[in-house]
Amino acid sequence: MSAAQMPGEERRVKVGTLGVLGAGAMGGALLRGVLRAGLVPPQHVWVVEPDSSRRQQVQTELGVSVLAKAGPELGQCQTILVAVKPQVWEEALEQARPFFAPKVRVLSIVAGVRTQQLAARLPAGATVVRAMPNMPALVGAGATAICGTTGAEAGEAETEALAVAKEIFGAVGRVVQLSESALDAVTGLSGSGPAYVFLMIEALADGGVSAGLSREVSELLAAQTVLGAAQAVLETKLSPAVLRTQVMSPAGTTAAGLRVLEQRAVRAALIDAVLAAAERSQQLGAAGHHASVTPHPQPGPGGD
Numbered sequence: 004m005s006a007a008q009m010p011g012e013e014r015r016v017k018v019g020t021l022g023v024l025g026a027g028a029m030g031g032a033l034l035r036g037v038l039r040a041g042l043v044p045p046q047h048v049w050v051v052e053p054d055s056s057r058r059q060q061v062q063t064e065l066g067v068s069v070l071a072k073a074g075p076e077l078g079q080c081q082t083i084l085v086a087v088k089p090q091v092w093e094e095a096l097e098q099a100r101p102f103f104a105p106k107v108r109v110l111s112i113v114a115g116v117r118t119q120q121l122a123a124r125l126p127a128g129a130t131v132v133r134a135m136p137n138m139p140a141l142v143g144a145g146a147t148a149i150c151g152t153t154g155a156e157a158g159e160a161e162t163e164a165l166a167v168a169k170e171i172f173g174a175v176g177r178v179v180q181l182s183e184s185a186l187d188a189v190t191g192l193s194g195s196g197p198a199y200v201f202l203m204i205e206a207l208a209d210g211g212v213s214a215g216l217s218r219e220v221s222e223l224l225a226a227q228t229v230l231g232a233a234q235a236v237l238e239t240k241l242s243p244a245v246l247r248t249q250v251m252s253p254a255g256t257t258a259a260g261l262r263v264l265e266q267r268a269v270r271a272a273l274i275d276a277v278l279a280a281a282e283r284s285q286q287l288g289a290a291g292h293h294a295s296v297t298p299h300p301q302p303g304p305g306g307d
């Protein structure tokens with residue numbers, strides 16, 4: 004603990020100079036979040052992005068330095084965020100690795116690629132953190148799980164890398180730290196979850212239209228209802244079951260609606276959806292793991 008640190012206060016670890024491999028949807032969203040939160044000034048960011056229009060966009064909009072391909076500038080970076088598609092992660096790391104600082108922290112969001120696979124392609128002194136963010140990170144409301152390679156016995160470098168990851172992913176939403184074995188479950192829940200909720204919003208809006216509201220009003224009310232209910236869970240810290248009973252008066256409208264949801268087994272369907280997606284994530288991760296000895300592993304699961 005540093006002299007300035009109060010008991011119970013988490014030590015803030017500096018992100019340092021940040022390198023971003025891939026400024027696509029996710030890499031771009033994370034970069035914007037990091038800059039907005041003031042974690043790194045734009046003059047301390049290097050972005051590697053082969054797509055010239057994306058490159059130009061982040062350079063002019065965000066004021067960061069850009070490279071069309073990996074170069075010696077990456078050697079200045081203490082933290083590297085890998086945000087390329089699963090099909091090209093090995094190629095991207097092969098290109099960038101010769102320039103990495105010996106003790107670089109590498110944070111990967113590449114779905115389905117395990118920490119051991121990443122570590123095998125990095126300098127021996129590098130520290131790896133794997134993260135599974137989700138799509139609402141694009142609007143600053145993401146849910147991200149992070150893990151290191153060693154779990155409970157994390158050394159100082161890994162502890163620092165995890166703290167940096169918490170800062171970065173915390174800039175675009177909420178972060179939980181778990182062991183890597185939990186990441187398939189995370190993929191099934193928060194990784195794929197936005198799609199389940201989009202479906203629910205769509206269906207709720209259809210209900211509104213069926214009951215006589217306009218499409219526009221129905222979609223607004225449905226989306227705001229989901230947002231508000233989620234916010235109530237997070238802010239009151241009450242369990243959703245308690246909140247549900249609070250809004251359910253005897254023989255009331257909500258009880259009538261909930262009876263239909265239970266009759267149609269919506270609860271069981273959602274449980275099964277999470278389990279099916281988690282299982283699929285495991286299958287794709289295993290396929291990618293075996294394929295990683297060949298040049299082109301299969302795309303990984305979750306959220307992309």
Ligand SMILES: NC(=O)c1ccc[n+]([C@@H]2O[C@H](COP(=O)([O-])OP(=O)(O)OC[C@H]3O[C@@H](n4cnc5c(N)ncnc54)[C@H](OP(=O)(O)O)[C@@H]3O)[C@@H](O)[C@H]2O)c1
Pocket residue numbers: 024025026027028029030051052053054057086087088089091094095096098112113114115135136137138303304305306307
């Ligand atoms: N989107 C999600 O909701 C989500 C959720 C969780 C995890 N993820 C993970 O996030 C990663 C990125 O997904 P995304 O949706 O942001 O993909 P994306 O929009 O396609 O962005 C990837 C970017 O990386 C660039 N790129 C390709 N090769 C590169 C290289 N060698 N060096 C540096 N940059 C390179 C691509 O350029 P080109 O287009 O020119 O190839 C593209 O601009 C994926 O691994 C995905 O699994 C995404």
